Every structure is written in structure tokens, then in C-alpha cells.
Amino acid sequence: MPKDGSKTRTLLLDTALELALENGLASTSIDEILEKAKLTKGTFFYHFKSKDELALELVKRFVEQDHALYLDAIARVESLSRDALQQVLLLCGLAAEMFKDGPENPGCLMASYCYEGQLFNEESRKACETQLRQWADWIEDKLKEAAKTRKPAPANLRQVAEMFQVIFEGAFILARTYKEPDIIAKQVLAYRDLVEALFNAGPAPRSRRKG
Amino acid sequence: MPKDGSKTRTLLLDTALELALENGLASTSIDEILEKAKLTKGTFFYHFKSKDELALELVKRFVEQDHALYLDAIARVESLSRDALQQVLLLCGLAAEMFKDGPENPGCLMASYCYEGQLFNEESRKACETQLRQWADWIEDKLKEAAKTRKPAPANLRQVAEMFQVIFEGAFILARTYKEPDIIAKQVLAYRDLVEALFNAGPAPRSRRKG
DNA sequence: CATGTTATACAAACTAGTCGGTATAAATAC
DNA sequence: GTATTTATACCGACTAGTTTGTATAACATG
Numbered sequence: 001m002p003k004d005g006s007k008t009r010t011l012l013l014d015t016a017l018e019l020a021l022e023n024g025l026a027s028t029s030i031d032e033i034l035e036k037a038k039l040t041k042g043t044f045f046y047h048f049k050s051k052d053e054l055a056l057e058l059v060k061r062f063v064e065q066d067h068a069l070y071l072d073a074i075a076r077v078e079s080l081s082r083d084a085l086q087q088v089l090l091l092c093g094l095a096a097e098m099f100k101d102g103p104e105n106p107g108c109l110m111a112s113y114c115y116e117g118q119l120f121n122e123e124s125r126k127a128c129e130t131q132l133r134q135w136a137d138w139i140e141d142k143l144k145e146a147a148k149t150r151k152p153a154p155a156n157l158r159q160v161a162e163m164f165q166v167i168f169e170g171a172f173i174l175a176r177t178y179k180e181p182d183i184i185a186k187q188v189l190a191y192r193d194l195v196e197a198l199f200n201a202g203p204a205p206r207s208r209r210k211g
Numbered sequence: 212m213p214k215d216g217s218k219t220r221t222l223l224l225d226t227a228l229e230l231a232l233e234n235g236l237a238s239t240s241i242d243e244i245l246e247k248a249k250l251t252k253g254t255f256f257y258h259f260k261s262k263d264e265l266a267l268e269l270v271k272r273f274v275e276q277d278h279a280l281y282l283d284a285i286a287r288v289e290s291l292s293r294d295a296l297q298q299v300l301l302l303c304g305l306a307a308e309m310f311k312d313g314p315e316n317p318g319c320l321m322a323s324y325c326y327e328g329q330l331f332n333e334e335s336r337k338a339c340e341t342q343l344r345q346w347a348d349w350i351e352d353k354l355k356e357a358a359k360t361r362k363p364a365p366a367n368l369r370q371v372a373e374m375f376q377v378i379f380e381g382a383f384i385l386a387r388t389y390k391e392p393d394i395i396a397k398q399v400l401a402y403r404d405l406v407e408a409l410f411n412a413g414p415a416p417r418s419r420r421k422g
Numbered sequence: 423c424a425t426g427t428t429a430t431a432c433a434a435a436c437t438a439g440t441c442g443g444t445a446t447a448a449a450t451a452c
Numbered sequence: 453g454t455a456t457t458t459a460t461a462c463c464g465a466c467t468a469g470t471t472t473g474t475a476t477a478a479c480a481t482g
Contacts, residue, residue, distance in 0.1 A: 023328040027237035112326040117234040153408040159401035170381030190370035194405040197364040201412035
């Protein structure tokens with residue numbers, strides 16, 4: 001049996017991801033990836049038949065990893081509380097924790113592809129869309145379930161659910177512009193507080209408050 | 212009197228902006244810009260001494276235009292209401308209106324530069340940061356003023372203020388991923404509802420509600 | 423007549439992708 | 453158990469095309 005090439009392939013993908021998040025994939029040359037990974041051209045084209053294929057594999061893997069994270073996260077919060085609203089709030093806390101002391105220049109490959117039209121073809125776009133909607137769907141379900149018992153203030157709960165992703169994507173950009181990586185955790189927590197307030201600001205008869 | 216070249220310069224910037232938002236500036240060649248603008252190479256290098264200079268001028272102009280928008284928007288909302296919270300809520304409504312029936316592929320040049328490291332040098336980054344902070348500072352002031360009279364639920368008001376930009380940058384990315392341009396207006400309105408709820412969910416003694 | 427614009431040619435560097443060849447290690451033959 | 457085959461993994465020089473930027477001569481215009 002020949003030597004295992006999957007390590008090399010992973011190294012190529014990891015290196016490409018790092019450079020893509022920093023400088024964009026379009027302006028990252030294959031040579032640059034190879035120099036950083038200390039590999040050579042032949043190897044690259046042995047594993048990927050073109051740069052476009054690398055681009056596609058890269059985003060596919062990114063989406064897969066995000067999906068795994070999603071499955072893990074919802075399993076954890078659903079085991080921590082039976083209450084739908086609490087589960088959403090816990091998810092935010094979990095997410096904030098993940099980004100405490102995270103990478104100094106955090107980013108999202110999907111966002112990067114968004115602004116590099118050629119990479120964002122129907123296949124990669126659709127893969128991103130599907131994964132993003134999964135998060136929003138879960139949160140929307142939970143918010144609507146919560147809305148049955150505790151009446152929230154008027155707001156479109158679908159939009160509030162989608163805002164979870166919006167916060168991340170937006171916070172990445174502010175983090176880079178401000179050079180403040182911890183803005184991500186802070187924003188998710190602010191989002192959590194706003195959602196909590198939404199369900200505490202519901203129509204009239206309120207009770208059960210500490211004050 | 213010599214011929215006025217500012218029209219040509221503006222055309223070059225406009226064309227470059229359009230292509231940069233679509234495909235990224237790094238992967239947009241000068242020839243591409245010139246073909247679309249129906250100009251020639253000599254003209255380009257008459258107006259800009261390099262592609263890097265174009266990149267810088269492009270983001271400077273973008274920031275300037277955003278600043279003008281900012282001045283206009285706060286002047287309008289401050290004339291529409293004396294109440295600080297209402298001013299913030301009105302700003303959201305105004306912003307949402309701006310993005311109703313906006314461009315089909317809306318985006319932000321700053322976000323684009325964020326993921327194209329080479330373009331995002333200290334000069335352009337700083338220009339973006341300054342402008343973004345201006346919006347956040349204004350909103351933070353208003354929220355803190357509002358917090359004096361109506362006690363909001365607990366939340367970091369600085370983060371809530373910064374979230375205004377976060378929503379935009381994030382919504383641009385979702386709009387592109389979902390191919391739903393109207394998500395931007397919807398998200399700003401959802402943000403507005405959340406902020407309103409925050410100030411309606413404050414500690415105990417509540418009165419003056421329609422219910 | 424200075425400023426702005428066209429048109430074209432060119433060079434130097436860079437980039438994606440090709441191709442012939444090498445290394446390794448397991449599978450098989452003898 | 454040594455020799456041979458075979459498939460996979462990897463190397464690095466090379467090609468063809470693109471890109472930025474320069475040069476230059478002529479034309480337009482206010």
C-alpha cells in the first residue's frame with residue numbers, strides 16, 4: 001500500500017484556507033500556498049485538478065465543519081435546558097465562549113467568497129446557503145416555541161433568528177476593521193441580551209421579576 | 212482653459228467600484244475596468260499612478276460618501292424627533308427605506324477590503340475605522356441619553372450601538388448568500404424592534420402601554 | 423498651448439497548469 | 453526471502469498566457 005496522501009491534502013487545504021481568509025483566494029497564488037506549505041507544484045495538481053477545484057473543496061470542507069459544529073452545539077444546549085428560549089440564550093453564550101481568545105484575525109470563508117464573485121458559483125453559494133439556513137431554522141423554531149408561553153414584544157422572529165448569522169458575519173468585519181477580535185464574543189452576547197429583552201418586553205401583564 | 216478630466220476620473224472610480232464589489236478588486240484587472248468604462252490604458256495611468264493608488268482613492272471616496280450620508284441621516288432624524296430613543300429608531304427606519312428596492316447585489320467596499328489583506332493597509336483600514344466609529348458613537352450617545360429616562364433591560368449599550376454596523380455588514384453577506392437583497396431592510400427593522408424592546412423590558416414598574 | 427485622451431507596442435513579472443521523471447512501499451512472482 | 457511489478461505520492465523545470473506598468477507619438481479641446 002502506498003504512502004498516505006491525505007495528510008498532504010489536508011495541509012494544502014489548511015494553508016489555502018489561512019491565506020484565503022487573510023488575502024482572499026483569488027489573490028493567493030498556488031505558488032504562495034506551496035511555499036507556505038513547503039510543497040511543490042506537482043503535488044498540488046496531483047491532489048486538485050485546478051485552482052477552482054481547490055476553491056470548491058475548500059468551501060465544502062468549511063461548510064461541513066460548520067455543520068458538525070452546529071450539530072454539536074444544538075445537542076449541547078438542548079441537553080442543558082428544556083426551555084426553548086433558554087436554549088437559544090445558551091447557544092449565544094456557547095458561541096461567545098468559542099470566540100473568547102480566538103484567532104487574532106477571525107473570518108468566514110463564505111463571506112470572503114461573497115466578495116469574490118468568480119468563486120461564489122451556484123454550487124458553493126448553495127452549499128453556504130443550506131448551512132446558514134439550518135442555524136436560522138433551528139433558532140426560529142425555538143423562538144416560536146418560546147413565543148407560545150412567554151409573549152414577546154412585536155418582532156419578526158424569522159428575522160431575529162437570521163440575525164444570529166448576521167451578527168457573526170458583521171462582527172468578523174468589524175473585528176478586522178477595528179483590530180479587536182473580542183468584538184465577536186461581545187456582539188453575540190449583546191444579541192443574547194436583546195433577544196432576552198424581546199421576551200421580557202411582551203404585552204402588558206408582567207410578573208415574576210426580581211425588582 | 213484645459214479640458215476637465217474629473218469626469219473621466221469619476222467614471223474610472225465608479226467602474227472600479229462596481230467591479231470591486233462584484234469580484235473583488237484584486238481579481239479585477241485594469242484592462243477589465245478600462246473595457247467596461249471604454250477607456251484606454253494611457254488614461255488610467257494618467258489619473259492613477261498605480262492600481263494601489265486607485266484602491267486607496269476608491270476606499271477614501273467610499274468613506275467620504277458614507278460620512279456625507281451619516282451627516283444627512285442624523286440631521287434628518289434629529290429634526291424629526293426630540294426623543295433620543297425615537298431618533299435611533301427613526302434612523303433604522305430611514306436606513307431600511309434606503310435599502311428597499313436597492314441594488315440587487317448590495318455590498319460594502321470596506322467588507323471587501325477586509326478579506327483582501329493587501330488592500331487593507333493601515334491607511335485605508337484607519338479611514339474605515341474612523342467612519343464606522345462615528346455611527347456607533349452617535350448611536351451610543353443617544354442610547355445612553357435615552358437610558359437616563361427610560362430604564363432599559365441590562366445590556367452593554369456600546370455593543371448595541373456597534374451592532375448597527377454589524378447588522379449592515381452581516382446582512383450584505385446574507386443577502387448575497389441567499390440572493391435576497393431585501394434581507395438588509397428586514398434586518399435593520401428587526402434590529403430596531405429589538406432596541407425598542409430593550410427599552411420596554413426595563414426593570415419593574417412599567418406603565419403607559421396600549422394593552 | 424497645457425491638459426486630457428487615444429492607440430499601440432512592449433517589458434518584466436507573475437500565474438495556472440503540464441509533463442516527464444523520481445521515491446516509496448505494498449503486492450506478487452519466483 | 454529476494455526480485456519485480458504496480459499504484460500512489462511527490463518533485464521541479466517548463467510553457468503559454470495574463471497582468472501591471474512604461475513608452476511614445478499623435479490627436480482633441482477648452
